[in-house]
Amino acid sequence: MLDQSQVERLEAEAVNSAKTRQPLYAARKKIFPKRASGRFRQFKWLVMAITLGIYYLTPWLRWDRGPFAPNQAVLIDLANRRFYFFFIEIWPQEFYYVAGLLMMAGVGLFLITSTVGRAWCGYTCPQTVWVDLFLVVERAIEGDRNARMKLDAAAWSARKLFLRVSKHAIWLVIAVATGGAWIFYFADAPKLLGEVVTGTAAPIAYATIAVLTGTTYVLGGLMREQVCTYMCPWPRIQAAMLDENSLTVTYNDWRGEPRSRHAKKASAAGQSVGDCVDCNACVAVCPMGIDIRDGQQLECITCALCIDACDSVMDKLGRERGLISYATLADYNANMALATSGGTGPVNPALVRTPSGSFADGLAHFHLGKIFRLRTYIYLGVWSAIGLVLVYSLLTRERLELNVLHDRNPQFVTLSDGSIRNGYTVKLLNMIPEPRTVEITLHGLDGGEMSIVGVDQSASRSFSIPVEPDRLKTLKVFVRQPADQIRKPAQSFEFHIGDTASSETAEYTATFNAPENSR
Amino acid sequence: MSNEHIDEISGITTTGHEWDGIKELNNPLPRWWVITFYITVAWALAYTIAYPAWPMLSSATRGVLGFSSRNDVKNEMAAADAAKAKYVTAIQSKTVSEIAADDTLREFAVAAGGAAFKVNCVQCHGSGAQGSTGFPNLNDDDWLWGGKAEEIQQTITHGIRFAADPDTRQSEMTPFADVLKPEQIAQVSAYVASLSGPVQDKSLIEPGAKVFADNCAACHGENAKGNRDLGAPNLTDAIWLHGSGEAAIAAQVRAPKNGVMPAWVGRLGETTVKELAVYVHSLGGGE
Numbered sequence: 001m002l003d004q005s006q007v008e009r010l011e012a013e014a015v016n017s018a019k020t021r022q023p024l025y026a027a028r029k030k031i032f033p034k035r036a037s038g039r040f041r042q043f044k045w046l047v048m049a050i051t052l053g054i055y056y057l058t059p060w061l062r063w064d065r066g067p068f069a070p071n072q073a074v075l076i077d078l079a080n081r082r083f084y085f086f087f088i089e090i091w092p093q094e095f096y097y098v099a100g101l102l103m104m105a106g107v108g109l110f111l112i113t114s115t116v117g118r119a120w121c122g123y124t125c126p127q128t129v130w131v132d133l134f135l136v137v138e139r140a141i142e143g144d145r146n147a148r149m150k151l152d153a154a155a156w157s158a159r160k161l162f163l164r165v166s167k168h169a170i171w172l173v174i175a176v177a178t179g180g181a182w183i184f185y186f187a188d189a190p191k192l193l194g195e196v197v198t199g200t201a202a203p204i205a206y207a208t209i210a211v212l213t214g215t216t217y218v219l220g221g222l223m224r225e226q227v228c229t230y231m232c233p234w235p236r237i238q239a240a241m242l243d244e245n246s247l248t249v250t251y252n253d254w255r256g257e258p259r260s261r262h263a264k265k266a267s268a269a270g271q272s273v274g275d276c277v278d279c280n281a282c283v284a285v286c287p288m289g290i291d292i293r294d295g296q297q298l299e300c301i302t303c304a305l306c307i308d309a310c311d312s313v314m315d316k317l318g319r320e321r322g323l324i325s326y327a328t329l330a331d332y333n334a335n336m337a338l339a340t341s342g343g344t345g346p347v348n349p350a351l352v353r354t355p356s357g358s359f360a361d362g363l364a365h366f367h368l369g370k371i372f373r374l375r376t377y378i379y380l381g382v383w384s385a386i387g388l389v390l391v392y393s394l395l396t397r398e399r400l401e402l403n404v405l406h407d408r409n410p411q412f413v414t415l416s417d418g419s420i421r422n423g424y425t426v427k428l429l430n431m432i433p434e435p436r437t438v439e440i441t442l443h444g445l446d447g448g449e450m451s452i453v454g455v456d457q458s459a460s461r462s463f464s465i466p467v468e469p470d471r472l473k474t475l476k477v478f479v480r481q482p483a484d485q486i487r488k489p490a491q492s493f494e495f496h497i498g499d500t501a502s503s504e505t506a507e508y509t510a511t512f513n514a515p516e517n518s519r
Numbered sequence: 520m521s522n523e524h525i526d527e528i529s530g531i532t533t534t535g536h537e538w539d540g541i542k543e544l545n546n547p548l549p550r551w552w553v554i555t556f557y558i559t560v561a562w563a564l565a566y567t568i569a570y571p572a573w574p575m576l577s578s579a580t581r582g583v584l585g586f587s588s589r590n591d592v593k594n595e596m597a598a599a600d601a602a603k604a605k606y607v608t609a610i611q612s613k614t615v616s617e618i619a620a621d622d623t624l625r626e627f628a629v630a631a632g633g634a635a636f637k638v639n640c641v642q643c644h645g646s647g648a649q650g651s652t653g654f655p656n657l658n659d660d661d662w663l664w665g666g667k668a669e670e671i672q673q674t675i676t677h678g679i680r681f682a683a684d685p686d687t688r689q690s691e692m693t694p695f696a697d698v699l700k701p702e703q704i705a706q707v708s709a710y711v712a713s714l715s716g717p718v719q720d721k722s723l724i725e726p727g728a729k730v731f732a733d734n735c736a737a738c739h740g741e742n743a744k745g746n747r748d749l750g751a752p753n754l755t756d757a758i759w760l761h762g763s764g765e766a767a768i769a770a771q772v773r774a775p776k777n778g779v780m781p782a783w784v785g786r787l788g789e790t791t792v793k794e795l796a797v798y799v800h801s802l803g804g805g806e
Binding site: 407453 | 550625646648656661757804
């Protein structure tokens with residue numbers, strides 16, 4: 001077990017410390033995050049692997065849809081206005097599924113934020129993930145914090161130039177791969193890759209790669225924490241969703257203060273000392289460059305790397321982990337009240353401990369039950385309700401549809417034998433990737449018969465129309481009713497369609513107009 | 520600077536500007552912001568050199584890239600024409616019946632013909648081609664000069680009673696006011712009206728039939744079914760170009776109106792005329 005004074009003190013200073021608070025608009029202070037290790041770092045590696053894996057590999061998954069549709073599992077086919085997601089195919093008018101997913105994402109974010117705080121920022125936000133990835137490269141090439149700071153301060157030399165150039169080169173490669181992966185969602189990936197490599201892909205593909213390469217490189221490599229602090233609206237929105245029962249990364253002053261570099265001397269002199277040895281490990285690892293001990297801050301993305309850093313120090317000192325921990329504001333306030341005798345004095349660590357050194361009984365500790373509260377259930381309920389509606393509508397949606405537009409000009413035509421004819425534009429939607437034969441039939445309208453432009457068949461009440469796979473077929477249909485069967489100026493009747501092979505049907509109620517005096 | 524003033528609370532210099540006691544702190548901007556700002560200024564200047572921008576006395580600078588929105592339109596029109604070329608060539612080389620029988624070509628011709636119709640034909644035939652008194656309805660199945668695609672094409676190409684075109688469709692109904700006595704006109708009108716509906720005085724029908732046979736059958740046919748070679752309308756059906764009923768018929772017998780339609784080929788060209796013919800043919804009455 002280490003003595004307190006043996007813990008290495010890091011020369012780290014928060015970029016936004018209250019003592020040296022910078023004006024809001026100032027030259028950026030360089031941040032050199034130190035490598036952290038521990039539970040949360042492990043978890044972040046896992047999240048990074050999963051999110052990057054999903055992003056880069058998804059376009060390469062295949063899904064057999066038969067000969068009439070693409071076999072890419074996830075494909076946004078803008079040219080043909082189709083969106084494929086594994087077994088789901090979405091037409092533009094079904095975009096409400098995407099709207100529903102966005103609503104679920106929104107409510108899901110409320111749910112996550114109200115319970116575990118800014119977990120999105122800390123773990124899964126692409127900005128966080130790519131900055132993490134870029135930092136891996138930076139560390140591998142330039143070394144950890146101290147080496148990087150030294151290199152940064154050093155005069156330009158061949159070595160520095162080489163390191164810098166290789167770092168930026170690898171960053172650019174990653175950036176190109178990021179932009180490159182994006183375009184594969186919009187076209188057949190293997191074919192497009194070939195085209196991109198041989199220079200025969202569409203200009204928009206190269207433009208997209210260029211733009212995303214630029215944004216990835218600039219935002220992930222150069223701007224990093226400034227994106228979160230200055231550019232992103234999310235921290236402001238998310239902060240508004242936190243309440244006193246949400247988990248945030250918290251420095252527990254009630255056991256840490258008064259912090260001291262020389263605890264032994266201090267306690268020998270009869271002063272009270274907290275657990276914080278002021279080693280600055282939490283500041284050194286912070287990718288946002290802040291000091292979590294200043295309390296909750298706008299800049300904090302709750303990546304929890306300071307927890308890892310502090311826990312390893314506490315382990316070395318043989319003290320309980322969790323000097324910095326995920327805690328709710330309610331718990332923190334309760335413990336603070338205990339440590340300061342209800343806010344009447346400075347923090348006295350003795351108040352939260354028993355004489356034997358373990359934590360006092362009155363301390364509030366976090367348990368999972370605390371995140372389940374009315375708010376959580378409401379979010380969960382809304383989120384599930386939207387999900388269930390989407391699933392229900394997906395399972396029961398029609399794959400054979402019919403739209404009818406009644407000609408308005410002219411509304412009706414009198415024919416030479418006195419009968420009345422109305423025109424309709426009938427659209428048959430075959431929404432599956434199989435060719436189908438659709439039978440279209442008139443229901444109602446006594447004596448009425450139809451004829452279809454371009455279909456070589458005499459007037460009838462029923463037609464068989466072949467429809468191409470996954471296509472809309474537009475028909476110009478004329479419906480004619482003999483003069484003596486017309487009952488009133490506006491009659492309702494139905495167009496009925498049915499797949500001749502399956503039992504799928506659809507119908508549309510249309511109106512047949514006749515002049516007032518036609519009877 | 521002599522007028523430099525430091526804000527007491529923040530310790531930051533102010534710009535020296537003051538509004539109602541409110542002073543502006545002179546905080547530095549982030550460097551990236553400033554750089555971005557200078558880039559946009561440079562971009563704006565370069566833009567005015569690259570594109571038409573600076574006003575001169577009578578025009579404006581042209582810009583080194585030679586951009587003009589007129590050229591853009593021209594290029595876009597050329598691109599549209601090039602995209603249509605495949606269909607237009609096919610339409611030029613095929614007869615209208617062939618076009619009407621081909622799904623893709625018909626669709627194209629109906630769209631193009633519909634557009635041309637809305638510019639050139641709606642003034643007389645109406646925006647839905649429904650016509651009005653004196654102007655034929657093109658949706659129905661009653662055709663004065665024939666309802667086959669080729670016949671419609673012939674009509675549009677050379678017009679009707681259009682003096683400037685030697686191949687125009689030509690015919691003229693005699694004004695019978697000077698030829699027939701008023702009672703004969705009443706009789707023949709009653710007879711013609713009786714062919715498609717009830718009449719008031721049935722006693723007029725029989726003498727009317729005689730007047731018809733003597734004076735009208737030559738053009739309208741013995742059974743009054745009309746003659747398309749002469750543009751003589753079928754008088755037995757439900758469709759009346761100049762109005763139905765005995766009075767309207769009598770008026771037409773006394774002083775006939777003979778409609779005129781211009782020849783369109785000189786103005787629209789053969790391709791558009793073909794597209795128009797296919798469009799009119801597709802309206803529902805085509806034969």
